[in-house]
Amino acid sequence: MRIQIWYSEHVQEWRWSLYTRKYAKNGDATQLTGSAPKIRDAMEDVSNRVEYLTKQYIWKKLWQLNVKK
Numbered sequence: 001m002r003i004q005i006w007y008s009e010h011v012q013e014w015r016w017s018l019y020t021r022k023y024a025k026n027g028d029a030t031q032l033t034g035s036a037p038k039i040r041d042a043m044e045d046v047s048n049r050v051e052y053l054t055k056q057y058i059w060k061k062l063w064q065l066n067v068k069k
Helices: 039-068
Strands: 002-008 013-020 030-036
Antiparallel strands (some): 002 013
């Protein structure tokens, strides 16, 4: 997973992008982007997205283990 966060003076917002293959649906690449006027809000957005993707990944793995039994 790659996360980048930067401040854009032009629009006066914190911008972020997230890229992952491991935690993407069906092994495809997933890219998410966003922005917020405050760094704390941008970090919270990223945190929520990471938490959602990792929980989704874990549930998928658990489901696959149960199906193989």
